[in-house]
Amino acid sequence: MTALGDRDAASAAGGPERHVPVLLSEVLEWLDPKADNVIIDGTFGAGGYSRAILALGARVIGIDRDPDAIAAGQSIVEDAGGSLMLASGQFADLEQHARALGFEEVDGVVLDLGVSSMQLDEAERGFSFLRDGPLDMRMEQAGPSAADVVNDLPVRDLIRIIGLLGEEKRATSVAHAIDKARKEKPFSRTLELAELIERVLGRSPKKAQIHPATRTFQALRIYVNGELHQAAKALGAAERILRPGGRLVLVSFHSLEDRIVKRFFQDRTRTRGGGSRHMPEEEVPPATFELLTRKAVEATAHETGANPRARSAKLRAGRRTQAPVRELDIHAAGVPRLAEFHGLGG
Template structure:
């Protein structure tokens, strides 16, 4: 997944500025990297966070599922003089990646959820409806593409994907329009799909900067890449690999991601379950984190003015306690159940 992220809601404004790490100061404040520490950047991307962490004297394990990000980071590897190791793979497996490199525990984990500006800027990757290209959206450049989903899945499944993962209120209308159009000609280009959705939904004059296809493209991207499952599993992996006092910092860009992060930290920081005179207080497992952010940190006006994609960014952070890690229920953490989009993988 990747890196120094972009809010899908901001794409209608003409596309993002390239490679500007979002909420960088807040990330560094809460991550607090120090000389000699080991930090996992689970979403390396263009390396903005990793570079800043290296500048603080820490070593970095950078993970990215996109082969282009790994290739593009080799210059920084050389510059870092042995303090940066890049690993091709999914951030859900960050615990395994760290242990394979000989680290039984690390001092920090930072995750920047969502699609990268690099991926959006390359039309051939098929992430952006602002740049016509193949209807792809695969971060790993392997496996079923967005075109496969749009052309092959039953309409009832498209409704669930667009409605649940895109939070599109008119998912039924969009899915049926796709179904009717694909009977005549299979979808292969982002522009074809975006134009169809715009015809179906029209433009909202009050939200002229937001393209009508935004939510549908978000849904397809999340589904194709299993993003919500990846996010939940990465949080659990971070809980397992962080040493006592280690910091977890997560930046998210839409409500589905942020809900998962918020629920995870709220559950892991809970010290009591409440109760009343009618019902005794339930037992609560020892907290595995303490909150570093009582509420989500948003970008300041100056940052959003300079970098519009920061408008929807939310940062949450926690510090690891010395209590044992727990098993994760990804659905309790906010990942939609398969029943919500029955018949679909992931």
């Protein structure tokens, strides 16, 4: 998996490192799968993590919302001889998928957040701002597309989406330019939108390798697929399905994802509340996780040299305690509140 932000545009559009799983050795180290363990790979993609976990003797429940990934994974299912079970759907529902397959608890969960390189590399999927294709970006290939968002949402909502989810400082300028252009002709192709954004923002000499459309495309992709909602809900689902001692490993690719993961672990590993000499210490519920990574684990120079998509990857991991499951407020965890659009905005 990868993301459209925080890296050079060429690698974001796809390149020779296609389908290479990011931070693979680190994922295996912190996930620590054993023979006969049951591991959920919530973002199956091309099966990179799943293959490595299967090779260590564990069983894998692979989940993916992209029907193309599920179809392509059937050959791995056949090779695995019953050790790999694939489920089509969202990783936010990983608990339900596991229980539907007969597992009340699992030994590990790994999530590689962001968009798959398989999707980026296919122009017809509409994720890339360097490859012309329909302005789509739907991982599940169903529901409202990026073109629907760009053509139908009020300007104020576009500003919030591009500003919050893309962290684009000039979101207002981009949104108003989109509004002016769509009145003459609705957007239908990726390069139509990318070229408009480039005309509005120009090219920064200091960031010549980063395409001006990077942040807007990231924002649209995240919004269309409800990615931050998915990530936060998946954390809660992992807490419910992991056995005591089970491990949760997450790889994120931009600050919005990593912030949610970091806040979740900070909250779930906290053992003491705030307090002062004027106020009593806050009582906190028992920690549901033990933090395994004190700071985010990043790719080595060797890996980033071979696979530019690993440059912004950050891994965080925790181990489930015996404490009871707790309710999760996804907005407190860092999911922005946005105007609703077909149920995706939150």
